[in-house]
Amino acid sequence: MAPKGGRWKSTYHNPWQVPKNERGEIERLERLVNKYERGQIQHVDWLDRLAFSAIDKVKEKECERLENSFPSLVVEFCSFEHRVVFQESGANFYAPTPVSLSNELVTVWDPELGRTNPSEHKQLKLARSLTRGIIDKDLKPSSNERKSLQRIIKCPPTRTILPDEKQLVWKFRFSLMSEKKALTKFLRSVDWSDIQEAKQAVELMGKWETIDVADALELLSSDFKSEEVRAYAVSVLERADDEELQCYLLQLVQALRFERSDKSRLAHFLVNRALSNIEIASFLRWYVVVELHDHAYAKRYYSTYDMLEDEMMKMIAREDGDEDGFRLWQSLSRQTELTAQLCSIMKDVRNTRGNAEKKIEKLRQLLSGVHSELTHFDEPIRSPLAPTLLLTGVVPQESSIFKSSLIPLRLTFKTANGGTSKMIFKKGDDLRQDQLVIQMVSLMDRLLKLENMDLHLTPYQVLATGQDEGMVEFIPSSPLAQIISEHRSITSYLQKFHPDEDGPFGITAQCLETFIKSCAGYSVITYIMGVGDRHLDNLLIRDDGCLFHVDFGFILGRDPKPFPPPMKLCKEMVEAMGGTESQYYTRFKSYCCEAYNILRNNSSLILNLFTLMERSSIPDISTEENATLKVQEKFRLDLDDEEAIHFFQGLINDSVSALFPQMVETIHRWAQYWR
Structure with missing residues (x-):
């Protein structure tokens, strides 16, 4: 109780507080040690050893006496040779929130986090001092330093x-x-x-x-x-x-x-x-x-x-051949006018009610009627897909559409040299990703050919003329799904165009070799690019046996189907090579591994190109934080060439033996059938 007329006097005693008279000696000794470390007390070796031995005994005795009575916390701070005069200005320290019993993470602001240590920075500058330039010219790395440099x-x-x-x-x-x-x-x-x-x-x-x-x-x-x-x-x-x-x-x-x-x-x-x-x-x-x-x-x-x-x-x-600068630029500008007219035609075709035949009829009516100027251009227009080719007009009766929700136009153009050029025009589809993949296919085809390895790839032209429109070169071919449906096997299809009774499986050796090489080339490239959504409708075969892929809406490992295989190798493709025990299948694996190592040796070029694309608005690249690293992972640069061969052979075996993709493919075929 407080005395009358006086103040309240606290009689509360904190059991966790060590009395001053009991901790005073320890604090006095600590202050002396700090002065000694700062050089404020003269150093005498033989006396210092005796003094520190006595201090340690005092600390041990004091700790034993207080251990059962009071908890202790020892905090060791950094020691400096000289007096510290630097202080962080404008520091905003946050008091930690009360710690609950649920082991929550407590965040405390650290002003030095992420900052360069001033002493380390100064040491680095001294080590890199430009005054040492003359000395550095004569420096030669040791054996270990040379190995480190080569590794870098x-x-x-x-x-x-x-x-x-x-x-x-x-x-x-x-x-x-x-x-x-x-x-x-x-x-x-x-x-x-x-x-x-x-x-x-x-x-x-x-x-x-x-x-x-x-x-x-x-x-x-x-x-x-x-x-x-x-x-x-x-x-x-x-x-x-x-x-x-x-x-x-x-x-x-x-x-x-x-x-x-x-x-x-x-x-x-x-x-x-x-x-x-x-x-x-x-x-x-x-x-x-x-x-x-x-x-x-x-x-x-x-x-x-x-x-x-x-x-x-x-x-x-000035004259440049048969065409001056004005006509040249005008020809390029008219490409834009052509795409605008095609967009208008596509809109009218989409709005036409009825089946595909009705829409095709409407397309040809528009080309022959309202847009008849497209059947014969006043001045030839350079093809956007192949600028060296001059287009003179559209052939209405040879133009059609594809059965798709976007109703792509398949157009046939007359050319100045008397031939024709076929292309697909799309509106409502972003072709920039397809454009990038085809560019990479073309580049890798070039890199392989520089090493005398022609895998008969088909890098057809793709050009995005806007963020939702573009043109694609039309390559006469048939989807694997259609081939299997009509001919039951790839072998039967190739026998139709390249029969040879004395050849392997009744096919000419050259046609089969073309098929095997193209399968190998696209297996490697689609694996490196992480191309997804592979099914028998976007794998096409030309009459000469060249297999190629189309529709690259999913890359860098993205795939709408669960558990996709490393690469698309359906059983129909393997059967066309004679099965997994065939010498042709062994040759296929050999081509794959050789191509993989050639592209691995050129990985820096491919990675640099992907790095430059990371800021683009291409769908799968803009949504992927580490797009280039995704590609780098596929190269397995940690392996040597022999290890890479074993690695890729394992991928091939995994892709061929995967059962789940075969189930998904069957479901896809039924879905396409009922559609």
């Missing part, structure tokens, strides 16, 4: 270089200048915020062994902001011929997103090459037009488009 150089372009690896590359930068593969790793090791270091890096880059075009593509990614580095990459690209450049054109247009200048060196390069090659000019124009829908980067693309138009118009005054 061989890393895929997607791998992040660690700080100690960057330090190692910088240290031996002069000895690495003769290795062209090391330049990209060196440029990733540079601290571009340091003006002097960046200046020296640019100087060394100019003296480095010239890199390959595949590595130059890496320098055009979003990771490199330096205009000097990007200009150097363009100078390397200038060595590529037109055929090679077209393999990368789609990605180079995407690289314009990362340019810091509206009129960049890359944009000038693309426009100049377009002026000398009509195919590059046509495709560049369409790629840029499609990207103009992306408002975040529209200014960059408008700049390139305007530059292309201006340079084309400047060609009016």
